[in-house]
Amino acid sequence: MVIILLFILWESASRVFEIPEWLIPSPSQVWEEGIAGWAVYNHHLYSTILLTVTGFLIGSSVGIIVAILLHVIPIFRNMFYPLIIFSQNIPIIVLAPLLVIWFGFGMLPKLIIITLVCFFPIAVSTMDGLRQTSTELLHYMKMAGATKRQTFWKLEWPHALPSLFSGLKISATYSVMGAVISEWLGAKEGIGVYMTLASSSFRTDRVFVAIFLIMLLSLLFFALITLIEKRVVAWKTKGVETNG
Amino acid sequence: MAELTLQNVSKSFDNQPILSDINLSVGNEEFVSVLGPSGSGKSTLFNLIGGLYQPNQGEITLDGDTITGTRGSISYMPQSPSLFPWRTIVENVMLGSEIIGKTDKRAALSMLDRAGLSGYENAYPHQLSGGMKQRAAFVRSLLSPQPLICLDEPFSALDEFTRLEMQKWLLDLWSEHKRSVLFVTHNIEESLFLSDRVVVLSERPATVQREFQVPFPRPREESLLLSEEMLRWKREIYQELKGTIQ
Numbered sequence: 001m002v003i004i005l006l007f008i009l010w011e012s013a014s015r016v017f018e019i020p021e022w023l024i025p026s027p028s029q030v031w032e033e034g035i036a037g038w039a040v041y042n043h044h045l046y047s048t049i050l051l052t053v054t055g056f057l058i059g060s061s062v063g064i065i066v067a068i069l070l071h072v073i074p075i076f077r078n079m080f081y082p083l084i085i086f087s088q089n090i091p092i093i094v095l096a097p098l099l100v101i102w103f104g105f106g107m108l109p110k111l112i113i114i115t116l117v118c119f120f121p122i123a124v125s126t127m128d129g130l131r132q133t134s135t136e137l138l139h140y141m142k143m144a145g146a147t148k149r150q151t152f153w154k155l156e157w158p159h160a161l162p163s164l165f166s167g168l169k170i171s172a173t174y175s176v177m178g179a180v181i182s183e184w185l186g187a188k189e190g191i192g193v194y195m196t197l198a199s200s201s202f203r204t205d206r207v208f209v210a211i212f213l214i215m216l217l218s219l220l221f222f223a224l225i226t227l228i229e230k231r232v233v234a235w236k237t238k239g240v241e242t243n244g
Numbered sequence: 245m246a247e248l249t250l251q252n253v254s255k256s257f258d259n260q261p262i263l264s265d266i267n268l269s270v271g272n273e274e275f276v277s278v279l280g281p282s283g284s285g286k287s288t289l290f291n292l293i294g295g296l297y298q299p300n301q302g303e304i305t306l307d308g309d310t311i312t313g314t315r316g317s318i319s320y321m322p323q324s325p326s327l328f329p330w331r332t333i334v335e336n337v338m339l340g341s342e343i344i345g346k347t348d349k350r351a352a353l354s355m356l357d358r359a360g361l362s363g364y365e366n367a368y369p370h371q372l373s374g375g376m377k378q379r380a381a382f383v384r385s386l387l388s389p390q391p392l393i394c395l396d397e398p399f400s401a402l403d404e405f406t407r408l409e410m411q412k413w414l415l416d417l418w419s420e421h422k423r424s425v426l427f428v429t430h431n432i433e434e435s436l437f438l439s440d441r442v443v444v445l446s447e448r449p450a451t452v453q454r455e456f457q458v459p460f461p462r463p464r465e466e467s468l469l470l471s472e473e474m475l476r477w478k479r480e481i482y483q484e485l486k487g488t489i490q
Contacts (some may be wrong), residue, residue, distance in 0.1 A: 145295075
């Protein structure tokens with residue numbers, strides 16, 4: 001609702017004040033370009049989706065593996081935890097050109113950027129989920145004679161899944177941003193490239209198309225993860241109303 | 245067969261003696277209650293039997309085998325139900341046996357039925373009431389293959405009425421599936437109503453103060469709780485416990 005209201009406000013403002021198209025295009029103009037320009041940008045879109053999904057998969061796998069390693073081996077935790085936080089303080093904007101210098105314009109530097117952006121929320125949330133396992137349940141597992149492996153797979157891992165998914169959701173939206181940023185640095189195609197080309201040629205309508213595409217992509221990605229979460233963590237919502 | 249013995253078991257933490265020279269035994273198919281003031285080291289006792297701690301002294305044996313510091317040789321029911329929220333009830337009750345080895349779903353289902361939990365097999369723990377969760381937790385310990393069950397104040401969080409229901413239910417189920425039981429409680433009446441023998445622990449450092457052989461015949465009825473004899477026994481144990489605190 002608020003979004004629709006905002007659009008109406010924007011549309012009428014650009015008509016009433018006769019704002020030139022190259023400065024801020026009206027929503028209707030953006031919409032028209034979005035429809036008409038499909039043939040122009042669709043290959044950019046596919047390329048970005050591919051990059052985002054690949055980067056996200058690698059990033060989340062790295063995040064999960066790091067979280068498990070740090071959880072299972074406590075010495076690693078003390079050693080590497082500060083390093084992980086440091087890795088998040090490196091400004092991506094600065095790091096990205098360096099990566100291009102080191103690894104060229106191919107997929108690799110882009111995937112590294114997305115992985116860097118993605119893995120942190122996932123690693124931290126998974127680690128927290130693992131660490132916050134109920135002590136009562138842990139005590140039961142010990143008394144029942146469970147091995148470390150059993151305790152992990154039967155208790156700690158399922159316990160961490162809800163927080164793992166919150167990490168995945170955050171990373172899903174980050175990964176789209178990561179992909180676009182990495183494309184700015186130099187790529188043959190992608191929304192990032194489309195955006196750079198559009199803004200350098202004052203096609204503001206196309207810049208807005210790109211912005212909306214990025215938002216839409218993030219939203220879709222987020223929705224997809226939420227859908228998977230509902231299936232995997234079904235016990236959370238099931239039968240809450242029959243509580244008693 | 246299951247006979248648990250604790251011989252001269254002592255345990256201290258940071259030079260603070262918690263248990264000192266505990267001698268205790270549970271015979272085959274015997275129901276023994278351990279009664280003690282709160283903070284008397286009852287949980288420590290269980291953690292020792294469960295193999296989570298090593299005693300500073302003494303030995304714990306089960307059927308003649310030393311189980312000191314060995315995990316998984318007893319079946320355990322904690323104070324809180326400790327059911328896993330992502331497992332359905334039937335999956336939860338099979339957990340104990342799953343950890344040790346084989347699971348038997350058919351046995352699990354029939355035991356759940358016997359426990360009055362039929363229709364809830366595929367429900368999740370949060371859909372059950374407190375008493376039902378405790379029943380499921382007890383079924384889980386019954387389905388575990390170990391011959392000795394340790395129950396750690398399992399009914400202390402329940403209200404009076406539910407507790408009585410659960411006690412009768414426990415006796416019912418136990419008389420059908422006889423096991424050796426070690427039951428920790430701070431409720432005198434509960435210990436008398438349920439067990440064959442009551443072991444009274446003293447205050448810290450805990451040691452076995454006295455043992456009572458409970459004379460009531462089985463099966464036991466609710467009316468027993470209000471009988472003169474019960475009151476007399478309660479008084480005697482109460483005096484004994486009071487003596488330990490002073």
